[in-house]
Structures are given as C-alpha cells and as structure tokens.
Amino acid sequence: MSFDWSEFEHVTKVDPAKRHPESIDVLRHTDAVIVGGSDGVTEENSLAVFERLRAEFPDLPLVQEPYRSAHVSKRTVEVADAVFVPAVYNGDKTNFVEKHVGFFTELARKSEDVTGSGLPFVGSVLASKGRELVDGVVGEGYVVQNPDSKVAGLTNVEEHYTPEQVAGAALATESFYGFPIFYIEYSGRYVGPEDVSAAAPFLDETALLYGGGIRSRAQTDEILDAGADAVVVGDCFHEDTERFLETVPTT
Amino acid sequence: MSFDWSEFEHVTKVDPAKRHPESIDVLRHTDAVIVGGSDGVTEENSLAVFERLRAEFPDLPLVQEPYRSAHVSKRTVEVADAVFVPAVYNGDKTNFVEKHVGFFTELARKSEDVTGSGLPFVGSVLASKGRELVDGVVGEGYVVQNPDSKVAGLTNVEEHYTPEQVAGAALATESFYGFPIFYIEYSGRYVGPEDVSAAAPFLDETALLYGGGIRSRAQTDEILDAGADAVVVGDCFHEDTERFLETVPTT
Numbered sequence: 001m002s003f004d005w006s007e008f009e010h011v012t013k014v015d016p017a018k019r020h021p022e023s024i025d026v027l028r029h030t031d032a033v034i035v036g037g038s039d040g041v042t043e044e045n046s047l048a049v050f051e052r053l054r055a056e057f058p059d060l061p062l063v064q065e066p067y068r069s070a071h072v073s074k075r076t077v078e079v080a081d082a083v084f085v086p087a088v089y090n091g092d093k094t095n096f097v098e099k100h101v102g103f104f105t106e107l108a109r110k111s112e113d114v115t116g117s118g119l120p121f122v123g124s125v126l127a128s129k130g131r132e133l134v135d136g137v138v139g140e141g142y143v144v145q146n147p148d149s150k151v152a153g154l155t156n157v158e159e160h161y162t163p164e165q166v167a168g169a170a171l172a173t174e175s176f177y178g179f180p181i182f183y184i185e186y187s188g189r190y191v192g193p194e195d196v197s198a199a200a201p202f203l204d205e206t207a208l209l210y211g212g213g214i215r216s217r218a219q220t221d222e223i224l225d226a227g228a229d230a231v232v233v234g235d236c237f238h239e240d241t242e243r244f245l246e247t248v249p250t251t
Numbered sequence: 252m253s254f255d256w257s258e259f260e261h262v263t264k265v266d267p268a269k270r271h272p273e274s275i276d277v278l279r280h281t282d283a284v285i286v287g288g289s290d291g292v293t294e295e296n297s298l299a300v301f302e303r304l305r306a307e308f309p310d311l312p313l314v315q316e317p318y319r320s321a322h323v324s325k326r327t328v329e330v331a332d333a334v335f336v337p338a339v340y341n342g343d344k345t346n347f348v349e350k351h352v353g354f355f356t357e358l359a360r361k362s363e364d365v366t367g368s369g370l371p372f373v374g375s376v377l378a379s380k381g382r383e384l385v386d387g388v389v390g391e392g393y394v395v396q397n398p399d400s401k402v403a404g405l406t407n408v409e410e411h412y413t414p415e416q417v418a419g420a421a422l423a424t425e426s427f428y429g430f431p432i433f434y435i436e437y438s439g440r441y442v443g444p445e446d447v448s449a450a451a452p453f454l455d456e457t458a459l460l461y462g463g464g465i466r467s468r469a470q471t472d473e474i475l476d477a478g479a480d481a482v483v484v485g486d487c488f489h490e491d492t493e494r495f496l497e498t499v500p501t502t
Contacts, residue, residue, distance in 0.1 A: 085427070087348075092344065093347070096347065101340050101416060103423075104426065105415055105416050105419025137426065165352060168356025171356075176388070176389075177390070177429065
C-alpha cells in the first residue's frame with residue numbers, strides 16, 4: 001500500500017503496551033493508525049493490536065513503527081500495510097545510521113527467518129535486489145522535541161532543535177535522505193505550531209506529521225493550518241475516547 | 252546535469268591540495284572528474300582546479316565533493332555539474348546526520364550568501380521548496396575501509412565493515428536513504444573485489460563506485476567484473492600519468 005497523505009489529516013498512534021479502551025469504535029473517525037510505543041512493545045502485543053484493529057476496521061490503513069527490529073516479524077509484516085522506521089535526527093548515532101545499517105545488514109544476510117520469525121519475501125528480495133522490500137519499509141525523518149519524554153530517553157536525544165534546525169532537518173529529509181515522512185514529535189506536550197510553520201515551506205513531496213499533546217479540535221486545526229499534512233493523536237485515545245473524538249477535524 | 256552511470260566506468264578524483272601533473276591531457280581518457288580531498292582543500296584551490304579542467308575539457312562531467320560546506324560557493328556551484336555530499340556510514344555522527352542537517356539548515360536559513368559567497372538559486376529554492384537545489388546536491392553513501400587513511404581520521408571512522416555490513420549499507424543506501432551513489436573507499440590500498448561483490452547484488456538504481464589503490468588495468472577490470480559501475484582513480488593521476496593511463500579500461 002502506498003499512502004496518499006493528501007487523504008489523511010488525523011492519525012492515531014496506538015501503543016501496544018498501554019491500556020486500551022473497551023470500545024475502539026472511535027477509530028472509525030481517524031484516517032490511519034500507527035502501532036508503536038517507547039516502552040514495553042513486543043512482537044506479541046503489536047500483533048494483538050493489529051489483529052483487533054484489522055478485525056474491526058478491515059480498510060483502515062495500519063502502520064507498524066518499531067523501535068527494535070525484534071518487533072518486526074513475518075506476521076506483523078503480513079498484517080500491517082507498511083513499516084515506518086524512525087530516523088531520529090537529534091538522537092545519537094545508534095538511533096540513526098548504525099540502527100539502519102544494522103537493520104538492512106540483517107535483511108541482506110538472511111534469506112529466511114529475518115528479524116524474528118522470518119519475512120516471507122526476503123528470498124525474492126535477494127533475487128530482485130531489494131525492490132519488493134522497499135515498498136513496505138520506509139524512513140521517517142524524526143525530530144524529538146520533548147527532552148523529558150520516554151522516546152527522548154530511548155533515542156538519547158540531547159539537543160532540542162531550534163525552528164531553524166527543524167527547517168534544515170525538513171529540507172534534508174526531502175532533498176537529501178528522501179524519506180517520505182517528516183515527523184515532529186512533542187510527546188504529550190502541546191507547544192503550538194512554530195516548528196510546523198518552520199518546516200512546512202521546505203516540504204513538497206514529503207508528508208509533514210505533528211504529534212504531541214493534542215487534546216482539542218482547536219489544536220488540530222492550528223497544526224493543520226500551519227502546514228502539517230496530519231496530526232498524530234496518541235494519549236487521548238488511551239485515556240479518554242470522548243476527548244479523542246474532539247481532536248478529529250470537522251472536514 | 253544528471254549522471255548516467257551506465258556511461259561511466261572510470262572516474263578520476265583530483266585533489267586540489269596535491270601537486271598536479273604539468274599536462275592533464277590524460278584526462279581525455281576518463282569519464283568524469285570528482286574534485287575533492289581530505290586535507291587542505293579550500294574554495295580557492297577547488298575553483299582553480301575546476302577552471303583548469305573546464306578550460307581544457309568543456310564537456311567532461313565535473314563534480315565537487317566537499318568535506319566542509321565552506322568549500323562550496325556560488326562560483327563552485329556554477330562551474331561544477333553536481334555536488335556530492337558524502338554520508339559516511341561508519342564515521343561518527345558529526346559526519347552523517349549532524350553534518351547534513353547543519354548543511355541544510357544553512358541552506359534553509361539564508362536566501363543569499365549561503366555557504367560562503369552565496370548560492371544564486373537559493374532565493375528560488377526557498378520559493379519552490381527546495382526543488383531546484385535538489386538537482387545539484389546529492390548524497391553518496393560512503394564506507395571508509397582503510398583505517399590508516401586521512402579520510403578515516405577526518406570522519407572519525409572506528410569500525411571496519413565486514414562484507415555483510417557493506418551489503419547492509421548498500422541495501423540501506425538504495426532502499427532507505429535513496430542516495431544515488433554507494434561508494435566503497437579504500438584510500439590508496441588495493442585489497443581486491445570482495446566488498447564490491449558483497450554490495451553489488453543489492454544495488455539496482457544506485458551506482459556502485461570503488462576507489463582505493465587502483466594502479467593497473469587488471470585491477471580496474473577485477474572491480475568492474477565484480478559489479479562496480481565505475482572505479483575511481485586518484486593517486487595515480489597525481490603521481491604518474493603513464494601509470495594512470497594503464498588504469499583506464501579497454502572498452
């Protein structure tokens with residue numbers, strides 16, 4: 001599946017390690033779901049979420065966003081529409097090039113049993129020089145802007161980017177790395193649209209996502225008006241589905 | 252200018268800081284020239300090389316490969332056909348994402364006087380969201396394999412990649428980062444085609460370059476036969492143009 005971001009404005013991030021609402025019916029109002037978290041994620045709890053989501057919403061685009069390759073398996077790849085691999089610009093080296101080269105070394109090395117229980121298409125990937133795999137695994141240029149968040153600890157973020165650096169990272173994403181997504185992550189803290197406004201002018205083909213602390217439609221609108229393609233809402237979904245509904249844009 | 256690597260088999264790397272032969276007539280036998288080095292490169296000596304090359308070989312593709320953004324200026328960009336920005340996988344963070352985000356932050360920030368004396372198109376780049384610039388500045392996925400070389404010191408390379416890791420870096424280059432070039436650099440030491448053989452099966456759209464210690468046609472042929480698109484010859488050009496001629500394939 002390729003993602004047409006012009007169709008998406010509201011994405012929900014579902015953390016497999018967190019408590020889920022009894023009814024997930026509110027997800028009929030979101031455009032896509034990213035399954036991932038920063039703590040306690042496993043292949044098994046990821047799969048459980050995918051299977052529940054797929055059962056209730058057969059047509060909803062589902063993405064896996066792993067933070068370790070062990071979260072990815074033949075079964076998760078089969079059930080998810082895509083795998084987004086974060087590339088954290090302001091994290092340490094182990095969360096950027098080292099992780100990526102390691103991940104692709106693993107894929108290149110093994111024709112079966114890759115990253116856990118085996119990616120079924122790796123044999124043909126080897127034969128066709130990586131083409132099949134490419135369609136499913138894409139990079140997300142990531143800026144982690146809340147130093148107190150779990151994800152900042154996980155990726156060893158030491159540097160909060162200025163809006164100018166966010167703009168530079170956006171331009172590098174589109175012009176240099178060619179990742180299809182640029183993601184500004186404030187993890188639970190809403191601080192306004194400044195970074196989104198800084199990044200948006202430099203992104204043409206790249207989708208701009210913002211996540212962090214969105215709890216109202218006014219905040220969603222403010223971020224979309226500043227030039228984001230979509231907001232990503234996470235905590236609300238786990239904590240309060242009524243409030244979650246209020247983050248969905250009216251369009 | 253876009254580079255059709257199927258046309259190139261022999262590339263010469265000319266170091267602006269090194270002694271040049273009195274006659275550069277031998278360059279009529281090479282397919283393209285990369286201007287760059289690891290020590291003592293400046294905007295001025297780069298420009299001097301470009302101007303001499305352009306005067307004698309108006310149609311020869313010329314590339315600038317800077318190691319600092321200060322080497323790049325309005326004048327170098329005007330005279331060169333492209334700028335290749337190395338992304339050293341096994342260097343430290345300052346030679347990968349930090350450098351790239353810094354470089355593009357600089358480009359994004361300034362509408363004139365970028366990286367020295369001003370890139371003329373940055374105004375329109377800003378207006379058109381980076382599109383114009385993209386055509387000229389491209390990434391090279393780089394593996395530096397000679398720990399004793401100047402470039403290894405410059406990029407803080409601590410890790411010699413195994414052939415499996417070279418294959419992983421190649422796959423990441425094509426599948427994840429999307430850089431148009433993957434460059435295996437042995438800097439003056441010829442060790443055979445093992446890394447090239449490891450990388451080649453994973454590269455389809457990406458050009459595979461090998462540089463390091465090539466001093467004979469037999470070595471050129473061995474590298475090309477192993478799957479490289481082109482060899483890069485440097486030292487020979489500066490040291491002994493007769494020997495340099497012997498590195499040119501017979502095609």
